[in-house]
Amino acid sequence: MRNLTMRPSKARTYYLGLCLTYHDPALAIVGPDGGILFAEAAERRLQSKRALNAPPDDLFQTPALLQAHCADADEFVIACNWQEPRPLHEHLARWAGWLSPEGILANAGRRLHAWLEPYQLYHMQAAQHHALKSRLLNLARSLRRDFPGVPVRIRAYDHHLSHAALACYGSPFETAACAVIDSYGETGSMAFFDYRDGRLRPVAKLDGPQSLGFYYMKLTELCGFDWLGGEEWKVMGLASYGRADAEVMGWLRDMMQVDGLRLKTGHAVFFDRLQRLESRRRHPEQAPESAADLAHTGQLFFAETVNRLLTNFHARGCSGHLALAGGCALNSVCNGQIPRGTPFRALYVPPAPADDGTALGAAWLAFREDHPGQSFEPGHLSPYLGSEIAAADIERFARYAGVPVRHLPGDALIGAAAELLAQGKILGWLQGKAEFGPRSLGNRSILADPRHAETGERINREVKFRERFRPYAPAILHEYGPDWFEAYQESRYMERTLRFRPEARERVPAVVHVDGTGRLQTVKQSWNPRFHALLEAFHRLSGVPVLLNTSFNVMGKPMVHSMEDAFAVFLGSGMDALVAGDHLFTKPETLP
Incomplete structure (x- = not known):
C-alpha cells in the first residue's frame, strides 16, 4: 500500500475501484458507508466490445461521475486490481525484446508448455504492462482539477484476491470456499480462499502457465x-x-x-x-x-x-x-x-465474475481494510449498478424521433408492453440502471414471446444478426421454476444452465436449446419490480411465466448505453417496439 497523504479523522471517504486489465476495464465507486454507488465496464460507454487497451478512468465520463456521487468527498481511496510489482518472468521477457512489436511479429521467446502461442502470451503481457504503466493518469488529472487539496490514497491488490472479494462479499454466505479460476493473475491462473468472519484467507494458488x-x-x-x-x-x-x-x-x-x-x-x-x-x-x-x-x-x-x-x-x-x-x-x-x-x-457466482468485476472487488477490499471491526450482513449483490438514461434524453427522442410514441406511466406501460409481446412482437426494454456484468437481466434487454420457435430464429436473423446455433435465455418467475426445470436452482444473474422438464419444452421452444437446456434468469419482485410486473402481465395473457430475454445489442457490440445506441439498434433491425422509461416507441408497421 502506498500513502500519498495522511488520512484525516472522520473523513467522508469514497473508494474508487479500477480494473486496470487491458481487456474489460471497469470503474466502481463505493461510498463512505460501503454502499455501491456505481459499477460499470468501459465497453458500454465506448460501445467497443471489451474496450481492449482502453483506460477505465475516462477523461470525459469520470469527472461527471465524481461530481454526481462524490461531491462532498473529504478523501479518496483508489483501489487497483493488480499488484504493482510485476513478476520476474515478465521483466525478463521485456528485457529480451519479446514484448516489443518486433518480438511479437517474430513470435519470439521460449515456447512454454501452454495452450497459446508465444506471440499471444507476450502480447497479453505487453498490453497489461502498458495498462499498468499508464494507470490513474486520467483520474489524477480529474481529481487535481475538481477536488484540489482533497487527500488521495492509492492501493493495489492481488488480482485473484480482487476476484474473490467480489464473489464473497457479494454472496449470501456467511462462510464460503472461494475458487478463482481465470486465464492468469500476477503469477498463475487459479487461487483458492477460505471466507469466514468477513475475512478472506488464502488456501492455495497455482503458479505457472497452466491455465x-x-x-x-x-x-x-x-x-x-x-x-x-x-x-x-x-x-x-x-x-x-x-x-x-x-x-x-x-x-x-x-x-x-x-x-x-x-x-x-x-x-x-x-x-x-x-x-x-x-x-x-x-x-x-x-x-x-x-x-x-x-x-x-x-x-x-x-x-x-x-x-x-x-x-x-x-x-x-x-x-x-x-x-x-x-x-x-x-x-x-x-x-x-x-x-x-x-x-x-x-x-x-457474482454478476460480473470476469475482470470487470474486480473493480468492485478492489474497492470493497479497500473499504474493509479501513473498517476492520465493522460487521457486514451477507446478501445478494444487486446487478443494477451502471449508468441510467436521463429522462430528458428519452423525452428528446419522443419529440424528434419521427416514429409513433406514447407516454404510458406505471401499469399502463406494463399492460401495453405485455400485449405487444403476446402478439409476437419483439421489444427493446430500457429501464433504470444498467446491469453490471455481461448479461441483460431485465434493464437492458430485448424481449419476446418464447412460445414459437420461429421467434428465436427471427431474432437471430433480423435483430441480433448472429449464428443460428446461439441459444436464447428464459427469464422465469421464481415461483414457477421447479415446475419448468429439473433440479431447479435460483439463477439470479443468468449464471447457470439447467435442463427443462420434458413437458415444458414444447411450450417455450424459442428458449429451449437443442439439448433441452436453458440458461435461465430467476426473476423475483424484490429483485426487479418492474421486470417482474411485466412477466406477471405476460403470464396472465399467455399462461406462460417465461419470457425470451437477450441482451440489447447486435452481435459484436456491447449492450446499448444511451438512447442513441438504443435507437440505432431499434431502427437498424427488425425490432418492433422500444420501451424506454414510461415511453413506448413503435414502428408504423407495428401499429394495428
Missing part, C-alpha cells in the same frame, strides 16, 4: 472463433450440437491433469497432442459437425476438470458453500452442473 482459461481460449480458436473478441460463448452454444470424440478427449487428458488444487502439464506429450488438436481445427460454417464435436468434447473436458478441482477443494473442509469467480465462472453450462457434480451444497 483452464488459456485452454478454453485455445478451444475457442480451434472451433473457428475469436477469443480476443470474447467468443467463448459461441463454443458453449455450439457444443450442444456435437458428440463426444473419445480420441480428442484422450489427447486433452494427456495434456493437462488435476493434482490436488493444481494443474499438471503432460510435458512429454504436450506438443505432440497440441499438434494433433491443430489438425482438428474447424470452422462451423465449413465443417459444422466436426466443429460441434470438438466444442462438445472440449466443454466436457473443461467441466470434468473443474469438477475434479472443486471436489478436491471441498475436501479441504472450508465450507459447503462455494463462491466462484474468474473468467471461467462465465461458463454457465459448467456452473449448472456443479451442485450435482461436486459435494458443494450451494453455489454463488
Whole structure:
C-alpha cells in the first residue's frame, strides 16, 4: 500500500475501484458507508466490445461521475486490481525484446508448455504492462482539477484476491470456499480462499502457465472463433450440437491433469497432442459437425476438470458453500452442473465474475481494510449498478424521433408492453440502471414471446444478426421454476444452465436449446419490480411465466448505453417496439 497523504479523522471517504486489465476495464465507486454507488465496464460507454487497451478512468465520463456521487468527498481511496510489482518472468521477457512489436511479429521467446502461442502470451503481457504503466493518469488529472487539496490514497491488490472479494462479499454466505479460476493473475491462473468472519484467507494458488482459461481460449480458436473478441460463448452454444470424440478427449487428458488444487502439464506429450488438436481445427460454417464435436468434447473436458478441482477443494473442509469467480465462472453450462457434480451444497457466482468485476472487488477490499471491526450482513449483490438514461434524453427522442410514441406511466406501460409481446412482437426494454456484468437481466434487454420457435430464429436473423446455433435465455418467475426445470436452482444473474422438464419444452421452444437446456434468469419482485410486473402481465395473457430475454445489442457490440445506441439498434433491425422509461416507441408497421 502506498500513502500519498495522511488520512484525516472522520473523513467522508469514497473508494474508487479500477480494473486496470487491458481487456474489460471497469470503474466502481463505493461510498463512505460501503454502499455501491456505481459499477460499470468501459465497453458500454465506448460501445467497443471489451474496450481492449482502453483506460477505465475516462477523461470525459469520470469527472461527471465524481461530481454526481462524490461531491462532498473529504478523501479518496483508489483501489487497483493488480499488484504493482510485476513478476520476474515478465521483466525478463521485456528485457529480451519479446514484448516489443518486433518480438511479437517474430513470435519470439521460449515456447512454454501452454495452450497459446508465444506471440499471444507476450502480447497479453505487453498490453497489461502498458495498462499498468499508464494507470490513474486520467483520474489524477480529474481529481487535481475538481477536488484540489482533497487527500488521495492509492492501493493495489492481488488480482485473484480482487476476484474473490467480489464473489464473497457479494454472496449470501456467511462462510464460503472461494475458487478463482481465470486465464492468469500476477503469477498463475487459479487461487483458492477460505471466507469466514468477513475475512478472506488464502488456501492455495497455482503458479505457472497452466491455465483452464488459456485452454478454453485455445478451444475457442480451434472451433473457428475469436477469443480476443470474447467468443467463448459461441463454443458453449455450439457444443450442444456435437458428440463426444473419445480420441480428442484422450489427447486433452494427456495434456493437462488435476493434482490436488493444481494443474499438471503432460510435458512429454504436450506438443505432440497440441499438434494433433491443430489438425482438428474447424470452422462451423465449413465443417459444422466436426466443429460441434470438438466444442462438445472440449466443454466436457473443461467441466470434468473443474469438477475434479472443486471436489478436491471441498475436501479441504472450508465450507459447503462455494463462491466462484474468474473468467471461467462465465461458463454457465459448467456452473449448472456443479451442485450435482461436486459435494458443494450451494453455489454463488457474482454478476460480473470476469475482470470487470474486480473493480468492485478492489474497492470493497479497500473499504474493509479501513473498517476492520465493522460487521457486514451477507446478501445478494444487486446487478443494477451502471449508468441510467436521463429522462430528458428519452423525452428528446419522443419529440424528434419521427416514429409513433406514447407516454404510458406505471401499469399502463406494463399492460401495453405485455400485449405487444403476446402478439409476437419483439421489444427493446430500457429501464433504470444498467446491469453490471455481461448479461441483460431485465434493464437492458430485448424481449419476446418464447412460445414459437420461429421467434428465436427471427431474432437471430433480423435483430441480433448472429449464428443460428446461439441459444436464447428464459427469464422465469421464481415461483414457477421447479415446475419448468429439473433440479431447479435460483439463477439470479443468468449464471447457470439447467435442463427443462420434458413437458415444458414444447411450450417455450424459442428458449429451449437443442439439448433441452436453458440458461435461465430467476426473476423475483424484490429483485426487479418492474421486470417482474411485466412477466406477471405476460403470464396472465399467455399462461406462460417465461419470457425470451437477450441482451440489447447486435452481435459484436456491447449492450446499448444511451438512447442513441438504443435507437440505432431499434431502427437498424427488425425490432418492433422500444420501451424506454414510461415511453413506448413503435414502428408504423407495428401499429394495428
